[in-house]
Amino acid sequence: MITLDNFTDIQKLIFADAFETMTCGNLTLDRQYATEEEKKFDSEGRLSERRFVYPNSKGLKLREVYDYEHSYINCSFYELGEEILNFILPFYTDEEKRSMFTPIKEKILQLGFPPEQIEKIVFHQKCDDKKSLTSQEVWTHCEGFFTKGNRTDLESFTYDKKGKKLFIEEYDCAWGEKRFRRYTFDHNGNTIMERESWVTDRLLTIEEISIYDDKNRLLEKNGVHYQYNRENVSLLTFPDPRTFIPKGYIRTIRKDNYTETTEYKSDERRIEETISTFDHKKRLVKKVKRTYYKKWEKIRKGKYALKKEVHREWSEEYTYNEAGVLVKEVRRHFFNEEFISDGSYSTEIILYNDQGQKVERNEKWEYKNSLETIGERPNLKIVYKDKIFLEHTLYYYDSEGNLTREELKKWRADEGIETDIEYLTTHHFYVKDDEYEEHLKVTVKEIV
Numbered sequence: 001m002i003t004l005d006n007f008t009d010i011q012k013l014i015f016a017d018a019f020e021t022m023t024c025g026n027l028t029l030d031r032q033y034a035t036e037e038e039k040k041f042d043s044e045g046r047l048s049e050r051r052f053v054y055p056n057s058k059g060l061k062l063r064e065v066y067d068y069e070h071s072y073i074n075c076s077f078y079e080l081g082e083e084i085l086n087f088i089l090p091f092y093t094d095e096e097k098r099s100m101f102t103p104i105k106e107k108i109l110q111l112g113f114p115p116e117q118i119e120k121i122v123f124h125q126k127c128d129d130k131k132s133l134t135s136q137e138v139w140t141h142c143e144g145f146f147t148k149g150n151r152t153d154l155e156s157f158t159y160d161k162k163g164k165k166l167f168i169e170e171y172d173c174a175w176g177e178k179r180f181r182r183y184t185f186d187h188n189g190n191t192i193m194e195r196e197s198w199v200t201d202r203l204l205t206i207e208e209i210s211i212y213d214d215k216n217r218l219l220e221k222n223g224v225h226y227q228y229n230r231e232n233v234s235l236l237t238f239p240d241p242r243t244f245i246p247k248g249y250i251r252t253i254r255k256d257n258y259t260e261t262t263e264y265k266s267d268e269r270r271i272e273e274t275i276s277t278f279d280h281k282k283r284l285v286k287k288v289k290r291t292y293y294k295k296w297e298k299i300r301k302g303k304y305a306l307k308k309e310v311h312r313e314w315s316e317e318y319t320y321n322e323a324g325v326l327v328k329e330v331r332r333h334f335f336n337e338e339f340i341s342d343g344s345y346s347t348e349i350i351l352y353n354d355q356g357q358k359v360e361r362n363e364k365w366e367y368k369n370s371l372e373t374i375g376e377r378p379n380l381k382i383v384y385k386d387k388i389f390l391e392h393t394l395y396y397y398d399s400e401g402n403l404t405r406e407e408l409k410k411w412r413a414d415e416g417i418e419t420d421i422e423y424l425t426t427h428h429f430y431v432k433d434d435e436y437e438e439h440l441k442v443t444v445k446e447i448v
Helices: 009-023 094-100 104-110
Strands: 036-041 047-053 060-067 072-079 082-090 118-129 134-143 153-159 165-172 177-185 191-199 205-212 218-221 224-228 233-239 244-255 258-266 270-278 284-300 303-320 326-335 344-352 358-374 381-397 403-412 419-432 436-445
Touching: 009 060, 009 072, 009 082, 009 094, 009 104, 009 118, 009 134, 104 118
Parallel strands: none
Antiparallel strands: 036 047, 047 060, 060 072, 072 082, 118 134, 118 436, 134 153, 153 165, 165 177, 177 191, 191 205, 205 218, 218 224, 224 233, 233 244, 244 258, 258 270, 270 284, 284 303, 303 326, 326 344, 344 358, 358 381, 381 403, 403 419, 419 436
């Protein structure tokens, strides 16, 4: 379990305040996200326990147990009813706390943004211990001006003197899972084993192991074996009790100044194919990944042919300047959604400056003949139409290279006319010293 050992008492107090303010309490009228505060007192009338619980399930979000004999508070933090973080704090009065740090809600108000225009708040803390070669990070999120709490992200890792991560422990808020990753290196720094495990919200533990040879080539992952030959073709096989079943291959071809690698995986119905192209400096310049499904299709009476149908396709293209700095990135995605549309297409273009900083981003999503509901019951109508969503973002930095502002415009252009226009600006604020960092992001919506 992560304990935030690297954090000082003040830094732990800052996190505890952010966690409670951003994710606990009656943040919203929607009971799905609201928690209720419960208190217990000892025989002397002193507060002995304080908890935030979800009223329906009684699942815990935050628990504080007060130990007056030793003058400390045991703080436990929960997601999906499971404890993800624990640490101990000394007793402090409210006045002592206020002399140490500014509470997160007060800090946001001091920035001067109208509370009703705040869309999202993200608070990140990171603390390195250069003696023990460990680093710990926490991310706390909420929507609006503390109106809906989101899950908290945690990461703790140990690294070697060269900065390579050796062991990672994290809580992934998107999946609601605890994850553990451990790396083993040889004396040359090559990875020889990677072990990853995670605990799901149903308390199931899943483990994946990747094994590499002395040339840093993958030998086994998820039960799939990789066999290499002189023709630059790697066979992917899956063992059963008697033999090895073919599952795919990896083929490498060199063309002029470029190297092309094709990875092919297949089962009875599904095929995955990834083609990666590298330049003479071994930099990725293009990557295409496709997912196919095999389908029997009738070609004439009594005759069927097995056809491959593209279900999904991703592509990435990278452009570098003469100094080798990435200056342009293009991503495209196609998804054949048979239920709600005739397919979706997206294009994302990201531009960077000569220092490698992101300066502009454009994204376009198109949905062909897509389902859309109009109105409300009992007058609800369902129509099918082409839909287009667009985003344009500009990024700004200070003299030290810190991102200070993102300006985002979002809109629809179904008929070539701009509708549903939104302007959102994300402001970034930092606190930094040798071993500790704070990063506060506040997204504000412009009223138009």
